[in-house]
Amino acid sequence: MWMLSFVPDALLYTVVIGILFTGIALYIISFVTRFIPPLIPYSGIARILGTILTVVGIYFFGSYSTEIEWRARVAELEEQVKVSEAKSKEINIQIQKVYVDRVKVVKQTQIVIQEKIKEVEIKIDSECSKVAPEAVDILNEAAAGVKK
Amino acid sequence: MKKLLLVVILLMMTGCAMFSPTPVKRNFPAVPSELMESCPDLKKTEPTEKLSEVLKVVVDNYGQYHECKIKVDTWVEWYNMQKNIFESVK
Numbered sequence: 001m002w003m004l005s006f007v008p009d010a011l012l013y014t015v016v017i018g019i020l021f022t023g024i025a026l027y028i029i030s031f032v033t034r035f036i037p038p039l040i041p042y043s044g045i046a047r048i049l050g051t052i053l054t055v056v057g058i059y060f061f062g063s064y065s066t067e068i069e070w071r072a073r074v075a076e077l078e079e080q081v082k083v084s085e086a087k088s089k090e091i092n093i094q095i096q097k098v099y100v101d102r103v104k105v106v107k108q109t110q111i112v113i114q115e116k117i118k119e120v121e122i123k124i125d126s127e128c129s130k131v132a133p134e135a136v137d138i139l140n141e142a143a144a145g146v147k148k
Numbered sequence: 149m150k151k152l153l154l155v156v157i158l159l160m161m162t163g164c165a166m167f168s169p170t171p172v173k174r175n176f177p178a179v180p181s182e183l184m185e186s187c188p189d190l191k192k193t194e195p196t197e198k199l200s201e202v203l204k205v206v207v208d209n210y211g212q213y214h215e216c217k218i219k220v221d222t223w224v225e226w227y228n229m230q231k232n233i234f235e236s237v238k
Contacts (some may be wrong), residue, residue, distance in 0.1 A: 077172040080237040087233045088177040092187045095226045096180045110211040114204060120199040128199040136193045136202060143190035143209060 009068065016060040023053025177230050183223050186205070187216035 027050030033039035116123070190212060193205045 009162070013201040041226060068227050074172055077237065080175055081172060084233050084237050085177075088235055091226070091229050091233065092177060092180055095222060096182060098225075099180070099218065099222045100168065100184055102222070103215055106214045106218065109214075110209055113207050113211075117200055117207065124203065125202045130197045131199050131202055133195060134227050135198075136195060139202065140205070145190070 012064055016057065016064045020057025020061055023050050023055070023057045027054055028052030036074055045067070074144070167203060174234075176234060179223070179226060182225065183219060185219075187219065 026046050030047035030050055032042050033043040033046060190209045191205050193202050196202065
């Protein structure tokens with residue numbers, strides 16, 4: 001049935017309405033033919049055929065209405081998805097730019113601080129005569145964190 | 149006639165269920181590659197007696213922490229924004 005989604009709306013509508021009205025017409029004709037003697041033998045066949053076509057037509061009309069409703073819903077969703085995808089791309093570009101800018105600020109601050117250390121390096125080292133190796137070990141241990 | 153009417157109504161109802169909806173395919177957007185890189189390990193101090201050398205490493209590590217914090221914050225920001233956009237399609 002999914003193959004019907006490839007059939008154009010107009011063609012589907014024409015076929016469905018065609019079947020439905022042919023059925024109704026045949027059903028009416030079957031009553032008229034009862035009063036025309038040469039056509040009386042065909043009256044019964046026309047009525048059966050008319051009934052079948054009317055029922056099939058109504059069935060397809062119901063299906064057609066649902067199909068059209070779904071097609072409209074799908075088209076609406078596809079449009080929304082298109083808009084959301086465009087927004088997503090825009091957000092990605094914005095976020096990327098914000099991230100790069102923030103990291104740049106951190107790196108620049110780092111450079112400034114390292115420069116400050118260099119300026120007072122001699123003073124720091126002269127006032128603090130010696131760092132105990134244990135202190136370095138503890139610091140490294142803390143930096144290593146919990147290893148798996 | 150009543151039976152025929154019943155059959156017609158029944159057929160109309162099954163007719164509605166005849167077509168299956170065409171699914172609209174959607175993918176959650178991919179995260180910018182910068183945010184996919186994991187945070188580096190903290191630097192370790194080489195054996196030294198100079199406080200300034202130790203200080204340089206500590207400052208470097210602070211910098212790494214700040215970069216990593218920015219990454220996590222940006223991740224959260226990105227996710228929330230994309231989630232809002234994704235959920236806006238109904």
